[in-house]
Amino acid sequence: MTDLTAFPGTIDLAALFRETKIHEVLDELERELVGLAPVKARIRDIAALLLVDRGRRLVGLPAEPPSLHMCFTGNPGTGKTTVALRMAEILHRLGYVRKGHLVAVTRDDLVGQYIGHTAPKTREVLKKAMGGVLFIDEAYYLYRPENERDYGQEAIEILLQVMENQRDDLVVILAGYKDRMNTFFQSNPGMASRIAHHIDFPDYSADELYAIAQLMLAKMGYRLAPDAEAVLREYITLRIPQPHFANARSIRNALDRARLRQASRLFAGMDRPVGRDDLSTIAAADIRQSRVFNS
Amino acid sequence: MRITQGTFSFLPDLTDAEIALQIEYALKNGWAVAVEHTDEPHPRNVYWEMWGMPMFDLKDAAGAMMEVDACRKVFPGHYIKVNAFDSTQGWESTRLSFIVNRPAAEPGFRVVRQEGPGRAIRYTVESYAVDRPEGSRY
Numbered sequence: 001m002t003d004l005t006a007f008p009g010t011i012d013l014a015a016l017f018r019e020t021k022i023h024e025v026l027d028e029l030e031r032e033l034v035g036l037a038p039v040k041a042r043i044r045d046i047a048a049l050l051l052v053d054r055g056r057r058l059v060g061l062p063a064e065p066p067s068l069h070m071c072f073t074g075n076p077g078t079g080k081t082t083v084a085l086r087m088a089e090i091l092h093r094l095g096y097v098r099k100g101h102l103v104a105v106t107r108d109d110l111v112g113q114y115i116g117h118t119a120p121k122t123r124e125v126l127k128k129a130m131g132g133v134l135f136i137d138e139a140y141y142l143y144r145p146e147n148e149r150d151y152g153q154e155a156i157e158i159l160l161q162v163m164e165n166q167r168d169d170l171v172v173i174l175a176g177y178k179d180r181m182n183t184f185f186q187s188n189p190g191m192a193s194r195i196a197h198h199i200d201f202p203d204y205s206a207d208e209l210y211a212i213a214q215l216m217l218a219k220m221g222y223r224l225a226p227d228a229e230a231v232l233r234e235y236i237t238l239r240i241p242q243p244h245f246a247n248a249r250s251i252r253n254a255l256d257r258a259r260l261r262q263a264s265r266l267f268a269g270m271d272r273p274v275g276r277d278d279l280s281t282i283a284a285a286d287i288r289q290s291r292v293f294n295s
Numbered sequence: 296m297r298i299t300q301g302t303f304s305f306l307p308d309l310t311d312a313e314i315a316l317q318i319e320y321a322l323k324n325g326w327a328v329a330v331e332h333t334d335e336p337h338p339r340n341v342y343w344e345m346w347g348m349p350m351f352d353l354k355d356a357a358g359a360m361m362e363v364d365a366c367r368k369v370f371p372g373h374y375i376k377v378n379a380f381d382s383t384q385g386w387e388s389t390r391l392s393f394i395v396n397r398p399a400a401e402p403g404f405r406v407v408r409q410e411g412p413g414r415a416i417r418y419t420v421e422s423y424a425v426d427r428p429e430g431s432r433y
Contacts, residue, residue, distance in 0.1 A: 099354045120347070127362070131355025162361075169357040 011055040020054070022047050025093050029086065034215065035208040039083055042199050043090060050094045065168045067196045068096060071139075071185075073178040074201025077247030080175040081137065083201075087173060088133035097171055099131035107141040110155040118151040122158045130169050139174035140184035156188060163194050204247050209236050213251050221280060222259070228284040238292045254290065261286040296403035298336050301376060301392040314363065314377065314395050318356035321379035321391055327351045328359045329380065330366050332373040334432045336401070336422045349380060363395055372398040372433035398424075398433035 092100025329349035375396035
C-alpha cells in the first residue's frame with residue numbers, strides 16, 4: 001500500500017488551477033456557448049475532478065483516470081455536435097487526452113456491408129481516434145433489432161472492448177435524440193454501464209435563441225438594423241411553436257434566408273451605390289418577409 | 296542466436312513504452328506506420344508478411360500499438376517488426392524499421408557447404424528453424 005502519510009505538506013489547488021489554465025477553457029465556454037447550463041456544470045465538474053486527481057498524484061495518493069465516455073442527448077439543434085467538437089479541445093487542455101483531435105463518425109463509417117468487413121472498419125476508426133475523441137452521431141443506428149443479421153452489433157462489441165480496456169487512450173461520445181438513445185441503451189446494457197456521463201441538452205428559451213442569433217450574425221459579419229431587433233425577437237417567439245422547429249439550427253436557417261433577402265434587396269436597388277453599412281445590415285423587412293409572420 | 300535487424304539492432308529489445316515512443320516519433324514526422332511479421336529468420340529474407348495495411352493518418356501511437364499487440368497475439372512465435380514509411384517525397388521509403396517481437400527460442404544457423412567444380416566450396420547459412428514447414432517453426 002502507498003504510505004498515505006508520506007507527504008507532509010498541503011497542495012495549493014488555486015495555484016494548480018491557474019497553472020493548468022483551466023479557467024481560460026471555462027471562460028471561453030461561457031462566452032461562446034449560450035445557455036446549456038447542465039452541460040457547462042458537468043464540464044466544470046469534470047475539470048474539477050481532473051484537477052483534484054492531479055493534486056492527488058502530487059501527494060502520492062492513487063489517482064485512477066476517470067472514465068469519461070459520454071452520451072449527449074437532446075432535441076435537434078441543441079448544440080450536441082458543437083459541444084462535442086469543443087469537448088475534444090477541452091479534454092486536451094485539461095490534460096486528459098493526449099492529442100485532442102476529434103474523429104466524427106456515423107454508422108456508415110463503423111459498419112461494413114459484408115460479413116467480415118465490420119471489425120476491420122471499426123478498428124480502423126478506433127485507431128485513428130486514439131489520443132483524441134471519437135464522436136458517434138446518431139449512435140442508435142448501430143443497433144438494428146429488426147434485422148438479426150445486422151453487423152452493427154459487431155461494431156458495438158468492438159467499441160465496448162476498446163472503451164473498457166483503453167480508457168486512457170480515447171474518449172467516446174455518443175449523441176442522439178433522447179428517446180431513441182434510451183431504447184438503444186435498454187437493448188445494450190453493456191454500453192449504458194460503460195458510459196459515465198449522460199448529459200441532456202435542454203431546449204433553448206427565446207432569449208437564449210436571440211443571443212445565439214446575435215453571436216451567429218457577429219461571426220458572419222452582419223448586424224441587425226435597430227428596428228430589426230424587435231422583429232427578430234418576434235420571429236423567434238412565433239417560430240418556436242411551429243412544426244419542425246430545430247432550435248439553433250432553425251435560427252441559423254432563418255438568418256441565412258434573411259441574408260438572401262438582404263442580397264436581393266440590395267440587388268434590386270443597384271442603381272445607387274452601396275456602402276459597408278448597407279452590405280452588413282439586415283433590415284427589419286428582410287426578416288418580416290418570412291412566411292412565419294403570414295401564418 | 297539472437298537475430299538483430301534494423302534501426303536499433305545494437306540495443307536490447309525495446310520495451311512497449313519505448314516502442315510507443317518510437318512510433319510517436321514516426322507519427323510526428325508524418326510517416327505511415329506498418330506492422331510486418333515472418334517466421335523465416337534468414338537475414339536475406341526481405342519478404343515479410345504484412346499485418347494489415349500501413350496505417351496512414353494516425354494521430355497517436357496507441358492505435359499502432361493496438362495492431363502490434365493484435366499481431367503478437369496471433370503470432371507469438373514470429374518475428375514482428377514495425378516499419379515507418381516516409382511518403383513526403385512522392386515515393387515511399389522506409390525511415391525506421393525495428394523488431395518488436397521475437398520467438399522465445401532462436402536456434403541459430405548452421406553452415407551448409409556445397410562442393411563446386413574442381414575444389415571450390417560454396418558456403419551458405421541456413422537456420423535450424425526452417426527444417427520444419429512454415430507456420431510450425433517456432
